[in-house]
Amino acid sequence: MPEIGYDVPEPTTDCDDDNCPFHGTLSPRGTVLEGRVATDSMDKTVVVEREHDVKVPKYDRYMRRRSRTPAHSPPCVDAEEGDTVRIAECRPLSKTKQFVVIEVVEDEE
Template identity: 70%
Template sequence: MALGLNVERPEEACSDENCPFHGTLSVRGQTLEGEVASTDMDKTVIVEREYDVKVPKYDRFMKRRSRVPAHAPPCVDLEVGDTVRIAETRPLSKTKSHVVVERVATAAAGGDV
């Protein structure tokens, strides 16, 4: 099954209905990249993105961050600090409208030393 994204299918299978690879969930819209900030919830991760915003008054940039809740299928093994790619999907709950489609880098390889 093709997602329309250039991502590899995970090796292990899962029985999650909301998995874009092994279930019936379709992806559409934006794809974002960020770092996993929290894995405390069941099947949900918080992905944190940092970006710069120009402040015209001081002619400088300031850092902002956004935290996006995303569905984490069991076939994608995630830890805090991993860099992941998430894709937009239909609303899965009150706050979740994204799903993790790929782990780009692990916490040990992608973090600062």
């Protein structure tokens, strides 16, 4: 099995997806982000939502912003709505998809 270059466990199930970093030819590289899956209603695509704080100098306070990133979800990585996932940058897969899900992060709860 090919090593993808990140310290993530390899999925136990196989898949026949060409755009899978574990079982296909897609090579993730670059930025790694972590966020919550906002929706998984599309086929092999999830939308990952990340929240961050932005300082507003006029009021000397922070404002909460969020960014939504579409990511490819291979069949062997079972990412569902509400899961915390780790996504890695890859080559453009479509007009908006430039990330792939590499791991579902286990929460400490």
